[in-house]
Amino acid sequence: MDxxxxxxxxxxxxxxxxxxETLISxxxxxxxxxxxxxxxxxxEYMYGDDVRLIDWNVTSRMGNPYTKxxxxxxxxxxxxxxxxxxxxxxxxxxxxxxxxxxxxFAVLGLAAVYNNDKIGTVFFSNKIxxxxxxxxxxxxxxxxINDLFSFAPQGTGSNLDLALKTVxxxxxxxxxxxxxxxxxxxxxxxxxxxxxxxxxxxxxxxIDDNDLxxxxxxxxxxxxxETGDVLYSMGVSEKFRKNYNKYWMDQHNLWKxxxxxxxxxxxxxxxxxxxxxxLYQFFQRRKQL
Amino acid sequence: MWSFEYPxxxxxxxxxxxxxxxxDWQKKSGARLIFGFSIWGNSAAESIRNMDRTxxxxxxxxxxxxxxxxxxxxxxxxxxxKVSKRKIYLTQGADIIIVLDESPSMSAQDFKPENRxxxxxxxxxxxxxxxxxxKIGLVAFxxxxxxxxxxxxxxxxLLDSLKNIHIMELGNGTAIGMGISIALIHLxxxxxxxxxxxxxTDGDNNAGRILPENAAExxxxxxxxxxxxxxGKEGETFIExxxxxxxxxxxxxxxxxxxxxxxxxxxxxxxxxYFYAGDVEMLNTIFKRIDxxxxxxxxxxxxxxxxxxxxxxxxAALFLILFDMIFRKTVLKEIVQ
Numbered sequence: 001m002d003x004x005x006x007x008x009x010x011x012x013x014x015x016x017x018x019x020x021e022t023l024i025s026x027x028x029x030x031x032x033x034x035x036x037x038x039x040x041x042x043x044e045y046m047y048g049d050d051v052r053l054i055d056w057n058v059t060s061r062m063g064n065p066y067t068k069x070x071x072x073x074x075x076x077x078x079x080x081x082x083x084x085x086x087x088x089x090x091x092x093x094x095x096x097x098x099x100x101x102x103x104x105f106a107v108l109g110l111a112a113v114y115n116n117d118k119i120g121t122v123f124f125s126n127k128i129x130x131x132x133x134x135x136x137x138x139x140x141x142x143x144x145i146n147d148l149f150s151f152a153p154q155g156t157g158s159n160l161d162l163a164l165k166t167v168x169x170x171x172x173x174x175x176x177x178x179x180x181x182x183x184x185x186x187x188x189x190x191x192x193x194x195x196x197x198x199x200x201x202x203x204x205x206x207i208d209d210n211d212l213x214x215x216x217x218x219x220x221x222x223x224x225x226e227t228g229d230v231l232y233s234m235g236v237s238e239k240f241r242k243n244y245n246k247y248w249m250d251q252h253n254l255w256k257x258x259x260x261x262x263x264x265x266x267x268x269x270x271x272x273x274x275x276x277x278x279l280y281q282f283f284q285r286r287k288q289l
Numbered sequence: 290m291w292s293f294e295y296p297x298x299x300x301x302x303x304x305x306x307x308x309x310x311x312x313d314w315q316k317k318s319g320a321r322l323i324f325g326f327s328i329w330g331n332s333a334a335e336s337i338r339n340m341d342r343t344x345x346x347x348x349x350x351x352x353x354x355x356x357x358x359x360x361x362x363x364x365x366x367x368x369x370x371k372v373s374k375r376k377i378y379l380t381q382g383a384d385i386i387i388v389l390d391e392s393p394s395m396s397a398q399d400f401k402p403e404n405r406x407x408x409x410x411x412x413x414x415x416x417x418x419x420x421x422x423x424k425i426g427l428v429a430f431x432x433x434x435x436x437x438x439x440x441x442x443x444x445x446x447l448l449d450s451l452k453n454i455h456i457m458e459l460g461n462g463t464a465i466g467m468g469i470s471i472a473l474i475h476l477x478x479x480x481x482x483x484x485x486x487x488x489x490t491d492g493d494n495n496a497g498r499i500l501p502e503n504a505a506e507x508x509x510x511x512x513x514x515x516x517x518x519x520x521g522k523e524g525e526t527f528i529e530x531x532x533x534x535x536x537x538x539x540x541x542x543x544x545x546x547x548x549x550x551x552x553x554x555x556x557x558x559x560x561x562x563y564f565y566a567g568d569v570e571m572l573n574t575i576f577k578r579i580d581x582x583x584x585x586x587x588x589x590x591x592x593x594x595x596x597x598x599x600x601x602x603x604x605a606a607l608f609l610i611l612f613d614m615i616f617r618k619t620v621l622k623e624i625v626q
Contacts, residue, residue, distance in 0.1 A: 087325030126329070157329045186331025210324075218622025219344050223321040226329040230321065231337065234344035236622050243340040251328070 009145065012103060015276035016110030019283065042066045076176060077134045078112040079199075080105050080121040081167055083181030084129055084151055085158030086225030090208060091271045092215075097206040101180040102148045103275045104204055108178060109141040119144065120175075124163035125155025126226075131166070134175075157226050158184060164191040168198070176200045182207065183255055184226070193262035202265045205255065209272065212252070214244040294368030294597070301363045305356060313352055344621070351616045358609030365602035370595045379588040382423035383483035384440045386472040387413055390490040391456050392431040392463045396530035397491070397543055399522045400569050404530075406456055408569045409489050409520065413451060416487075416576045417444055422587055426475060427451060430468035432460030432496045439475050455533040464497030465490055465551070469504035469515065476513050483585060485514035485561065487576075491521040493548045505555040514561040516579050517552040522567055 042055050045065035058066040082105060088098045105121070112119050119141055120134030130151070132144060160181060167177065168191065177199045179192070195201055217235035224231070234240045259266035267282050269275055293299065326337055395406035417425055424440035425447055438450045469486065476484045486508070494501050508515055528543045549565070556563040562579075566572040617623040 085329065086323075087329070090323075090325055159330060161330075182325070184325055184327070185329045219348060219617070220623070221321045222324040222326055224327045225323050225325055227327045229327050229336065229338055231326050232342075232345035232348060233324075233326075234347075234621065237341070237344060240341045240344060244337065247337045247340060 008149075009106070009142070012106040012145075012276075013110055015103075015279075016107045017114070019107055019276070019280055020111040020114040040069045042068050076112075076115070076117045077171065077173060078108060078117050078119050079134065079167060079171060079175045079177045080108065080119070081160075081163050081177060081179045081181075082121060082123050082148065083125075083158055083160065083179075083185075084123040084148075084153045085125040085185075086153070086156060087158060087184050088182055088206070089225075090210075092208050092210045093272050095271050097182055097208060097271055099149075100206045100269055100271055100273075100275050101204075102145065104178075104180055104269065104279060105148055106141075106145045107276060107279055109145060110138075113138045113141050121148075122163055122167060123148070123151060123153070124159060125153045126157025126159045126162075127155045128163065128166055129153050129155060133170075156228075158182075160185045160188040161191050164188060164195055168195045171199060174199055176202070179203045180206065182211075189258055189262070192264065196262050196264045200265075202267065203259055204267045204269060206269050206271065207252075208270065212245060212248050214241045216241075290372045290374075291598075292370055292372050294370055296367055298363060298367035301366070302360065305360060305363075308359075309356060347621060348617075351613045351621070354609045355613035358606045358613065361602050361609065362606035365599040365606060369598045369602060371598050373594045373596070375592045375594060376421075377590045377592045378422040379590055380422075380585070381481050382421070382585055382587065383485065383583060384424045384426075384476055384479045384481040385420070385484075385583075386426040386428055386440060386476060386486050387416075388428045388430065388434075388468040388472050388486055388488045388490075389413070389454070390431065390463060390465075390468070390492065391429045391454060391458060392492055393457050393461055393528065393530060393539065394463075394492050394521070394543055396456050396528045397521060397526040398528065399526045400520070400572075404528075405491060405520055408572060410451060410454075412569070412572050412576050413489075414448060415573070416580060417447060417451075419580050423585070424479070424481065426472070427454075428468055428472045428475075429454050430459060430464050430471070430497075431457060432462030432464060434464055434467035434471040434497070435459055436471055436475060440479060456530045457532050458534070460496075462496035463490060463492035463494055465494040466499035466501040466504040467497035469501065469508060469555070470499050473504065473508055473511060473513060477511055483583070484512065485516060485583060487579060488515055488517045488552075488555070490517075490519060490552070491547055494551060501551050501555055502558075505558040508555075508559045513559060515555050515559040516561045517556045517563045518566055518572070518575055519547045519549060519552050519563070520566040520572060521547065 042058050043066065045054060045059075045067045049067045053067045053069075055066050055068045082101055084098070088101065089096055091097055091099070109119050113136075116136065118134035118136050121130075121132045121144055122128060123130040130147065158181070160179070160183070164179075171177070177195060179201065181204075183203075183205050192201065192203070214233065214235050217233065219232060219234045222231045222233050223229070233244075256266065258264075265286065267278070269278055389409060391406065395409070396404045398404045400408040422442070424442055425438075425444070426440035427437040427447065427450060429435055429437050437454060438447050441447060465488070468490075469488065472486050476486070505515065525542050527541075529538065529540045531538050549563075553563045555561070562582075564571075564575040564578075566575055
């Protein structure tokens, strides 16, 4: 691992710890809606235990009073659906969208480690680039983070629909699904709303300033990394900038509208934002709900 | 006519499609900024590409001008020249003077469409057109005789002058001897080996101090042939003309005839020929005959003149190419080339 990556991870871990503290102090349950309590074991009744919880079946069999113990459903699955399509490798500032996504994934992953949750992930472009079934452990998460930072995708599109389909087929138990993408992909709403009915879905849209406002440049032929389309952009043209802004504003508003409509928690992250802080605020807000 | 000094340079034109392909048709080449501007697999939304095509159209426009400029530049390199061919006569032609009667009787309307005078003018005009490389002069006479144009190769001037002579400019009368004499004065000193006079008249010699016979004798001595043409029908004819100096219109019946004998003698003495022209067709034929009997074998050379014309092409090409550069830098504010 290169030193820069280690440095990044250290920083990310700090953010993760802070985040976990927030989550735990507020009660994990309140942030991620688990199933409730589940049966753990039976043990001998001790003085002070709630008599209502005495398991009479076992008591009559054993001759001594036994009581049931419960625990909270602790083993949540955090499943990240991460966009690794070419368009995500863009950033007008020092940080690109992919790095933001990786950071969010790292923070959530490490937070999950501290909560003893399972972490699974899928990287997608126009195909499933990498599939990792949920597993526990810090080592597992760190290797995933490393993978994500250094992943070179082969696909050229961003087929979120396919990724969502795969995930919803695989995940039987209620999980937390985090979609990290720029959402520059179409026709995924049906699948996303379907997924959100069963799972706790958080859609994180990673945006860049240039996604909404085209910079005042001269004529530059642009090529889309995914579709290969060519656009002759001209930022000095007021008309062009207006059209561009309107187009993406419409797309963005549509996204927000749909998120609300399907009850999907949404978070927008700008590449120039402090992703850790934004995440922290996001979960604070969720806690209050 | 246009031609090229170095036509091989035109082969460079074949490179243009290749250059256009490699520079402007960069479908998959790297001269583009990778920037995600479209939505992958989105069937619902219209592509942003279709929203504003003006930048692309402007670029196409200026690039077309640029490539036209390059094409013009290659054409300039091929050395476009204007080639003009000119006939140059190495031999000297004949010296001819047409002596034309402009007495009032010439306005007799027995020659269609107008009168004798105008018919003669148009036939002479045709004659001038038919001759090449012969110096032709024009003498007009009635009571007086006067040189209108000395023998010249400048046929345009000659035709202009022919158009501008009018009846009765030189008084009322017919001074055939004077007309011949004036013509002889101007033929005397010329260097041509072949000299002849075409005399057109419709009347008797009734004025002038020199008799036609004497003038003919001088002509013989000078070696000048005289073709004499008597025109006009026998009998009475109606005349009408305007005196150009007073503006007065004269009308009347004219009954006159010309002295055929004198004209015949003049032609005989000088070795020429006498013709009688009763109408326009006859007059025409007479001139045709004179023209063919006096044909001179001439040796000519075609001189090819070449005038290089690439300056205009170079300026046009520079203008187009510079326009493209400046337009792209200022209006389009292009960054990547």
